[in-house]
Amino acid sequence: MDDQSRPGAVRPGAERPLRADARRNRARVLEVANAVFAAEGLSVPVHEIARRAGVGTGTVSRHFPTKEALFAAVLADRLERYVARADELAAADDPGAAFFDYFAFLVEEGALDRGLTDALVGSGFDKSTLAGEGRDVMGALGRLLSRAQAAGAVRGDVGLPEVQALLVGCLSGRGGQEGAEAGRRMVAVVRDGLRAGG
Structure with missing residues (x-):
């Protein structure tokens, strides 16, 4: 043997x-x-x-x-849940509401988790390490954006880079409950600004 x-x-x-x-x-x-x-x-x-x-x-x-590998392991299950949430929203009858709901969801989650905020906004972190199969949150956001634009619910002159910049703005405040409340107010402003014909 x-x-x-x-x-x-x-x-x-x-x-x-x-x-x-x-x-x-x-x-x-x-x-x-x-x-x-x-x-x-x-x-x-x-x-x-x-x-x-x-x-x-x-x-x-x-x-x-690497630190990115450690953080990816910490976030793996959560990111998969976030992408699954986007997939569920993509099946909804109202593409505009689905996009805005997901954007608000990311802001709310990020306000409660500084590490997630750093990853989503790319603050000194290589976001590509979080873009593995089933974990590409920004890709999921982009798909919802395209669907909402095709339905005429979101203005067509913005792309994912602009939406990411708006996400960064909404996440740039303080964390915790105070940050979550500020984020909700900013999401309302973003919603008004991104609506088609708004």
């Missing part, structure tokens, strides 16, 4: 399953990173996340080679 056919042997190119302690460390890093990014944004260095998680920086790097 050769080495590769032994029970429990790992085939070349296959990923080894994580040991129990490595799984615990990975879960702890994700838990701490999620809390830190949400409260303080993406400017927090990896070594600080490692310190708060009670592990070494090397441990974090073994699981997540």
Whole structure:
């Protein structure tokens, strides 16, 4: 019996399953990173996340080679839910309402999570790392925009870059409940400005 056919042997190119302690460390890093990014944004260095998680920086790097990879792992499930929400809205009968509802949804979510805001507005963060299959929130927003424009509900002289700039503006205020309220007021202004014939 050769080495590769032994029970429990790992085939070349296959990923080894994580040991129990490595799984615990990975879960702890994700838990701490999620809390830190949400409260303080993406400017927090990896070594600080490692310190708060009670592990070494090397441990974090073994699981997540870059800060973007760590943040993408933190956000993966949430971004997939956001894209699924856009897909649900795309099936609605009113394309204009679907687009504006999704825009407002992103502003509200971003007001409560500084890390998400940093990612959505590209503040020192490579947004392409969040654009994997099923996670491209900006692509989802663009599809809803195109559908609303085709229905005549949103003015045709704006593109996704302008909508992203408006999103940045709505997310540039303070976080928390106060930021969420300010964001809702700004969304109302954006809604009036983007309506066709508005």
